[in-house]
Amino acid sequence: MSTPRLRDVAERAGVSIRTVSNVVNGYARVSEERRARVEAAVAELGYQPNLMARNLRRGRTGLIALVVPELDVPYFAELTRAIITKARQQGYTVVVDQTDGEPDREREIVMGGAMAAMFDGVILSPLALSQTDLARRDNSRPLVLLGERIAESPYDHVAIDNVAAARAATEHLFDIGRSRVAAIGDQPWEGGETAQLRTAGFRLAHEARRRRLDESLIVTNRRFHHADGAEAMAALLDHPKGPPDAVFCYNDLLALGAIRTLLSRGVRVPEDVAVVGFDDIETGRYNTPSLTTVSPDKSTIAWLAIDRLIARLGERADDEPTELWAPYELAIRESTAG
Amino acid sequence: MSTPRLRDVAERAGVSIRTVSNVVNGYARVSEERRARVEAAVAELGYQPNLMARNLRRGRTGLIALVVPELDVPYFAELTRAIITKARQQGYTVVVDQTDGEPDREREIVMGGAMAAMFDGVILSPLALSQTDLARRDNSRPLVLLGERIAESPYDHVAIDNVAAARAATEHLFDIGRSRVAAIGDQPWEGGETAQLRTAGFRLAHEARRRRLDESLIVTNRRFHHADGAEAMAALLDHPKGPPDAVFCYNDLLALGAIRTLLSRGVRVPEDVAVVGFDDIETGRYNTPSLTTVSPDKSTIAWLAIDRLIARLGERADDEPTELWAPYELAIRESTAG
DNA sequence: CTGAAAGCGCTTACAG
């Protein structure tokens, strides 16, 4: 026999489908005797509600889309894990969509493509979408942004204070006696706003400590993978005015790539060049030397994002957008010890 | 105005909803003139088909569930990325579900919990589900298994040859002149079948090369994270008969953890102890020393799994289950060089 | 090629 429907259960239990629905959903008060009959029928038939029908009726699916650039970048993997966990605790299922940073894919889910209707809400870590795109968005479905890349928007967003974190990381390098500090990962173009904030913090640290900043020590990168950090570091080692004695990398992959280049060229870390990363991915803790890094509280980020999104699912959409700040700390390890 | 329906488009274009449906889905041949009218109406109203209604009617969703133990284990992250990409090329969307290896979560999706009905098919990398569980499964929805853990089952599965790969890795260690080779990651219990296959390969290599195998060099691990490899290596260094001169780790995280322990205890890699991993995750290539590892062709695994699943969505479910083998290679790097 | 209509399986106002 094919999958049983509400009607089949109702017939078997000798009640109306309304009563079965009430029992299954735990809605209204149902007499004890009828409830028992319905539950028996449900068990006997192995009834499972048809979610597609329920979704159509209710107008929602219980699905949340999480849109991230690259799942195999450990920071996103770790954050995704946290979000999936929190969402499930709230009864929502997360659909992970990886965009590879392609604008069209981000738009498909976020701006309201065909797929968009399947999701009650969206959490987006924007890479390609511009402020202009988002301003044009039909705001009928809740959207929570991760990161402070797009500061001015009609949406909630969850972030850490990138300027302060970058400044703290840089000042730490001054604190351990370094004077010629490079930065790897600046992105002075649209879409690179997060990197720009970190560069701002890097500059602020120089000002606060009254250090001269050699602009040629700020290296620009399209992507934030190991290979990019390795290349950038190689270029810095060949700097005409000599290599830096410390490097602040805008994520841990860049930092690990940079360390690889340093060690393979016989440069000691941290004795000759100290290295700080950003994200606090698991692997950095087991690298040799272990990696000093800015550690955003991913669990809090996940919690704030899910919590805010779910709140929006209940509220009017025109409430004030909120900025939610998650804490971070500087995890000091071997790559800057000494 | 609220979201337009098929009927609204039909009214505006002056045709029946049937014709609109045909145009939207590109089904039947529609006269050029009517098609133009419909397309204009669709554009003017900004019509988007309601996927929940379509799903209910069609009885499928275009969603595939990918069930993995841990998303932030790089191997799964990289594989997930590959599967998402392949699925999208075929017009399917992947819902990633992370189970943390909890049997109940695996069952919820795989065995047919409420959520299961949302997915046309499932790709499962089993960790907790036993052969008995799977034998009991209602086979109405296609399921493709990843890995050869559950060899005897009525399901398709995609895997590499773990025995051969482990044997090749171990023989490579003999080839570079090592004689006392340890293994980290055995799991001699139900659910640890993949690890057991690797141990079998490890043993085979010893037999093939007529080497004596010291059973106490096979270390057992519940989990496969950095910390587990670090601990296991520490124990091996304190081995009563002296440390090994090479280690075969059952994944790259174990290997990186082991290398961390070796280096921090002043043991040189590979001079004193050579290390081989398994999975070929990105970070291993940038570690110092870079990691020799068994490199499964993740892209092929993804392709085979998606391809098989989609084939099943068309076929009768009682066709013979297929075993699909993906290639692998041994990527030789610094951790065994010399 | 096109239209009028049934029905996918559920939820929920409307009566009682």
Place this chain on the structure above:
DNA sequence: CTGAAAGCGCTTACAG
């Protein structure tokens, strides 16, 4: 507390 019935928006046999 319960039942009979409408309707969510679509797809698709059935006629023409």
